[in-house]
Amino acid sequence: MSTDPAGVAAAPPPERDLTTHRRVAGVLETLALHHVRPELRQLPGAVRTAQAAADALGVSPAEIANSLVFVAVGADGSRTPLLVLASGGHRVDTAKVGSLLEVDALERADPDFVREHTGMAIGGVAPVGHPQRLRTVVDVTLGRYDRVWAAAGHSHAVFATTYDELIRITGGQAMDVA
Numbered sequence: 001m002s003t004d005p006a007g008v009a010a011a012p013p014p015e016r017d018l019t020t021h022r023r024v025a026g027v028l029e030t031l032a033l034h035h036v037r038p039e040l041r042q043l044p045g046a047v048r049t050a051q052a053a054a055d056a057l058g059v060s061p062a063e064i065a066n067s068l069v070f071v072a073v074g075a076d077g078s079r080t081p082l083l084v085l086a087s088g089g090h091r092v093d094t095a096k097v098g099s100l101l102e103v104d105a106l107e108r109a110d111p112d113f114v115r116e117h118t119g120m121a122i123g124g125v126a127p128v129g130h131p132q133r134l135r136t137v138v139d140v141t142l143g144r145y146d147r148v149w150a151a152a153g154h155s156h157a158v159f160a161t162t163y164d165e166l167i168r169i170t171g172g173q174a175m176d177v178a
Helices: 022-033 050-057 094-101 111-118 140-144 163-170
Strands: 040-042 064-073 079-087 105-108 135-139 148-154 157-161 173-175
Touching: 022 148, 022 157, 050 064, 050 148, 064 094, 064 111, 064 135, 079 111, 079 140, 079 163, 094 105, 135 140, 135 163, 140 163, 140 173, 148 163, 157 163
Parallel strands: 064 148, 079 135, 135 173
Antiparallel strands: 040 157, 064 079, 064 105, 148 157
16 A cells, blocks of 8 residues: 555555456466366466465465476477476476476576467466467376466466366376476
């Protein structure tokens, strides 16, 4: 809450309906194509980490499906995007995942690469709704929870889903990523 020059508290600005935001609307449209009508939560502030999202939702970080974009480097030097939906409770072992996927290396993608391939900014990358379908890995740890939360295309929006639903809607490969 801010104050005016006289020190009087000003009312917070009205909350914007993020369902009309271009990226969130695209995510919701893609989910609808998969017959998913998610519980969408609009958060009061940007949640750019699993811990921040967990705090805002009142859940553990492990129940957050972090959308992490990596650059998969092939033997021929090719560089393709890989989306890893990882439990926010641990770090991705890039050497392990790269070996399991038979790529030469997995590198953390920079913000420009992420936006180019997902259409979204880091902190709001959803599992779906990208310009083109991305090769996706889904952390098996997420299967321990009845419900997990994923970004919905904006750093202030998340939706509830399940491990099985993430596999289905992304065409993702289940993998132990830690």
